Amino acid sequence: MAATSQSQTSNPFLLAADNSPSLLPLLRSDPSLASAQDEHGYSLLHAACSYNHLDLLRSLVNEFHVNVNLVDEDGDTALFVAETLDCAKILVEELHADISIRNIDGKTARETIAEDDDFPQVAVYLRVKELEAGIPQTNGVAGPPVTNGQGPPPLVPEGMNIQFGEMVPEEELGEVVDPEFRRRIEELAARDDFQGEEGQRQLRELVTEVLRGEVTERDVRRRTS
Known part of the structure; x- marks a missing residue:
């Protein structure tokens, strides 16, 4: 031992x-x-x-x-x-x-x-x-x-x-x-709570979408129309 x-x-x-x-x-x-x-x-x-x-x-x-x-x-x-x-x-x-x-x-x-x-x-x-x-x-x-x-x-x-x-x-x-990824991550980074739990949760969701190819030009048109 x-x-x-x-x-x-x-x-x-x-x-x-x-x-x-x-x-x-x-x-x-x-x-x-x-x-x-x-x-x-x-x-x-x-x-x-x-x-x-x-x-x-x-x-x-x-x-x-x-x-x-x-x-x-x-x-x-x-x-x-x-x-x-x-x-x-x-x-x-x-x-x-x-x-x-x-x-x-x-x-x-x-x-x-x-x-x-x-x-x-x-x-x-x-x-x-x-x-x-x-x-x-x-x-x-x-x-x-x-x-x-x-x-x-x-x-x-x-x-x-x-x-x-x-x-x-x-x-x-x-x-x-993708320009939609660019727009959304810039919006997240500008938020006061970006470093907080909610901001980081949304960041995790966003990068997961990007890696899976789920963020597209259609999202841009849908959100801005």
Whole structure:
């Protein structure tokens, strides 16, 4: 029993899942553990993202220099398991995770998350970042092979400066972003209760509609007629 307890308290994957205060001292005593992967390629980065331990995520990349684009046996980086908008933004905007990486199924993190339909805000955020980077929407069409390289995604095209929650000008995107989505999200963002429970509920409903293709030009005409 004592041996089992000792094994659990020194297992970095269990410590990462629990966000244990013992993990960072363990990693500092043996920094090679920070990049360790199990037999399936699961890493501490994947654990930190999956459990939304954001300070641990930052420490792994910034202090221990773990490759933010480390992939598991399925070709999934940590971004593929991000379940919150905060986690996705830290990965992409602070730690420069590559949003264009495709797994062994030929799908990006955005495509995988959108397909699962569990975290629509993360999927919509990643789609906006794809638009900023000029990455076309392929919806699972096989693309470049999986890579484990480092470096930020392509730069935003000149003259385009977008924050999540603001829509890209239609002339920059053509028909990529539905104008009804743009109108409705701008209305939501202008509401006093946007950050409150009701505003966030309506935002979740809106992004779910967008991902399912339910927002159309017909909605614009119906609401404005």
